[in-house]
Amino acid sequence: MSKTLFDKVWDSHIVHQVPSGPDILFIDRHMVHEVTSPVAFLGLEKRGVSVLYPERTFATADHNTPTINQHLPVKDPLSAKQLKALEENSAKHRISYWGLGHEKNGIVHVVGPEYGITVPGATIVCGDSHTSTHGAFGAIAFGIGTSEVEMVLSTQCIMQIKPKKMRININGKLEKGVTPKDVALFIISKLTASGATGFFVEYAGNVITSMSMEGRMTVCNLSIEMGARGGMIAPDEKTFHYIKNREFTPKGKSWDKAMDYWQTLYSENDSVFDKEYHFEAIEIEPMITYGTNPGMGVAITKGIPKADSIQGGTITFQKSLNYMGYNEGEDMIGKPVDFIFLGSCTNGRIEDFRAFAKIIKGRKKASNVTAWLVPGSHKVLSSIKEEGILDILKESGFELREPGCSACLAMNDDKIPAGKYAVSTSNRNFEGRQGPGSRTLLASPMVAAAAAVTGRVTDPRILF
């Protein structure tokens, strides 16, 4: 059978196949952060082994870091200890470490592509489920648990059963105001939060090929929210152009050699997928979620569905609406909003800040709204300043914070208070995800911007 993109990358990384067991895959690039790594490093110590290929691992601090006053010592003693552990472990094992304040510091899935750690055709893992982001470059990238982090550190390999293959095709032309985030939330709303469990997804179709690399990252990032192991997109000229001359990408002859390989990375015409979906761009509007999993999303103009239109699980549906303080059948437009969170590895890149700025420019932040705008990395932060976006934000009454995961998972002080509503550009609206009792509405940076200046859920298209 002809190979898919996924097969090509997977098969070329098999070191060994365990008889009637998993494949042992070689891992090209490994990213670590402070939260899921300390126990893995302890494990190495207990076994008395060292890191096999330190040059293939990169460490950054992001999950547990403050987003104001990063130049001061970290206040929370537990966070400080965890950050210190990453710093010490990295030094001890000779791993590049981009800690707080380092010019390359930022969210692991934002800095990976920025510095060319992410390349097509590679296998990339990290102890974080949104590692799927890197699939935008045609890499096989997925999240792993701490035992697996230990595996990769000590042997540069991982054991995995080959997942099934799914292709999602989206064709047509997106309307103005419809962004990659909306495409992803739309797909998840169709497939549900578990609809792609057991699968690795390839995204295809001209909506995907005409997306920027950043847009593709947003789409691949959210693959995990429908249960997929990861998502990927065949590399093209846009991909090669994006990665060329970044710090860690191959140079000279190595680049040519890599290009020879990268240009073979696409699904053959007659390759077969275990499951395939087709969607049209015209079906997609700006999206927003109303419930407590990312599959509970609707077109912003549509409103909350009725319980009887939900397949199965009405108990879960009701529980979810109770938590949100919503009722079936209500409109989403006009719902009050208390917080805005622009950031995360889903939507914390420069294009997201540009989109946000475009809507708020010449308008004022609504007085009932607290806005946390958190760049995904120092590099994004610099671009925000250089491009004059910071001035636009300030004129409209917004402030900018320092890079990190922030309110995406609320491990630091950036917690949405209980009962409050936050329109967030992040990826999870689980109960308490953004702080105990917090209520999250997932949406695109444009929808977040529209809410930020009106103080309510608003269709950004009326503000163009």
Added chain:
Amino acid sequence: MAYDKFNILKSKGIPLQIENVDTDQIIPARFLKATERVGFGDNLFRDWRYNQDNSPKKDFILNNSLYSGKILIGGRNFGSGSSREHAAWAIYDYGFRCVVSSFFADIFRNNCLNIGVLPVQVSEDFLSKIFKEIHNDYNSELEVNLKKQKISIIKLKESESFDIDPYKKDNMLNGYDDIDYLINIKEQIRNFADKTFL
């Protein structure tokens, strides 16, 4: 880290009849600040288990002393969300050795297998039977037989078989882990690495 061998587990179960139980519920992010793998059981289902003033929530199943056991039974799509192995640690540390559901999220299932918690996926039908039986009689026991890949509701004499990767099964029966296996083939890995160019 090698763990306890798993063969036959006969135990009562705790029914958590909720779908889409995500890892943020199993262990909220604010408890992930540890640098060692200790004490996670105390914060298992923290926000469902305790009020903000740390008093236990009476209506949550883990706070109902009638129910106990080493088997946690959850609704469909158990363990979705983050890759945090802390979720599996919390379940283990609380005292569970097996989680039963009709559907598991991938990473969570892997994480469980890697630390010695057996995920048992059963049909929707069988899951309802288990829930019903335990709600009828909290003393009713389940038997999970890994070797035979069979789970039974002992009193009803009803059982169903479940799937597990043969390699993982062997590991669990013997208490081995993947790293032991990988370290053994290091030469082969080195040879492979020498030929890579990315």
